Amino acid sequence: MILVIDIGNTNIVLGIYRNRELLHHFRLSTSRQSTVDEYGVLIHNLFTMSGIRIHDIENVIMSSVVPPMVHVVEDMCIKYIGKQPMIVGPGIKTGLNLKYENPREVGADRIVNAVAAVEIYHGPLVVVDFGTATTFDCIDSKCNYLGGAIVPGIGIATEALYKRASKLPRIELEKPKKVIGRNTVHAMQAGIIFGYAGQVDGIVGRIKEEMQAPSLKVVATGGLADLIASEAKSIDEVNPLLTLEGLRIIYERNC
Ligand SMILES: Nc1ncnc2c1ncn2[C@@H]1O[C@H](COP(=O)(O)OP(=O)(O)OP(=O)(O)O)[C@@H](O)[C@H]1O
Ligand SMILES: CC(C)(CO)[C@@H](O)C(=O)NCCC(=O)O
Ligand SMILES: [K+]
Structure with a gap:
């Protein structure tokens, strides 16, 4: 084991x-x-x-x-x-060509996710990981890891709201019934969840244009992936175990 x-x-x-x-x-x-x-x-x-x-x-x-x-x-x-x-770091075989300006700068979790996604779904694809930060990782059909985008995670964004605005409370991250919130909690839930889903769709849309790959696959992982995937039209698949699978695959490639 x-x-x-x-x-x-x-x-x-x-x-x-x-x-x-x-x-x-x-x-x-x-x-x-x-x-x-x-x-x-x-x-x-x-x-x-x-x-x-x-x-x-x-x-x-x-x-x-x-x-x-x-x-x-x-x-x-x-x-x-x-x-x-x-x-996982320099010297470890991943099977990806890292096209980052400085490959040492890419977060190991992003590389691990990319390795799993390529193995399971094949490129071109985008991995979205809803962790502390939300990361977008782009991989083409030739196993080139192209880079991507990093945005404040849902936890960080939600926390910033109640920490910085006296009258905004801590909220449960639940999907409200309507986007027009008629109380503070519903208004915050609407803003965060629908706003976040829109952000994912917006970034993925631009990535598809930049990669000239209108039908690439989009895989989401991380704790809140299901919640956002149910609203974001661009997410094709949720795989909560992507990072663990990636580690197993990298282990097999290096032993
Ligand atoms: N139900 C929730 N309500 C509010 N915030 C949440 C909820 N679930 C997770 N979070 C927050 O979202 C962020 C990401 O959580 P998650 O458990 O997905 O992280 P993770 O994938 O383990 O992240 P990392 O790998 O960066 O440690 C954290 O900041 C966490 O506090
Ligand atoms: C973006 C996070 C925080 C996501 O866990 C991590 O992958 C990281 O610290 N990355 C380093 C910066 C980069 O990937 O360019
Ligand atoms: K993670």
Whole structure:
């Protein structure tokens, strides 16, 4: 079995694969204060609760977009799992040609998503990941990773509203019945959800023009993908496990 770990700015997502089958997945918060031992306890408990034996883990692969967390999770793997994780970064084969001006600058999560999407759906395609930031990644039919767009995530955007405007409350992200909100909560829900869906359609529309690929596939992932996909006309498919699948595929290409 292999353990795959994606460290994002909000969550650390872990998956246990036996060959190509995802047996378990877990979500922890990304806490920059937590220690190697604290993450060790969490992993130990999760494994125990799920009937996974540490010795069954043959290898670990991880990607991170939070540099200070790399050492914590890496050391946790060494100390509690007895494995040095493979880390997605320079020197790792992905099967993509990175066309970013500086390939080292691209977030590892974006590359991992792109690898999974190309393998599962084939290019040309766009991956939209609704995480802390919402990212758009464009891949052509020849496995060129072209780049994309980064916008404030839904969580960040929602938080900014209530933090910066005294009379705006914290809201549940639910789809309102109408776009014309007649109270503050409905007005905010309408603005965020329909506005966000419109943003996705707008950016995808421009990408299709720029790539001259009017029928490219658009795959969404991330916690809020379903909510937005139900409103955004441009999203063809939702795959919540894209990042974990990408890590598994990259592991297989490098072992
Ligand atoms: N139901 C919700 N209501 C409000 N905000 C939410 C909700 N679900 C998620 N969020 C916020 O949306 C953002 C993305 O959450 P999600 O769980 O999708 O992140 P993630 O994919 O783990 O992100 P990352 O990989 O960047 O850590 C976070 O800032 C989170 O707080
Ligand atoms: C955009 C985020 C924060 C999304 O997780 C991450 O991919 C990241 O930190 N990327 C680095 C910048 C870039 O991808 O160009
Ligand atoms: K993510």
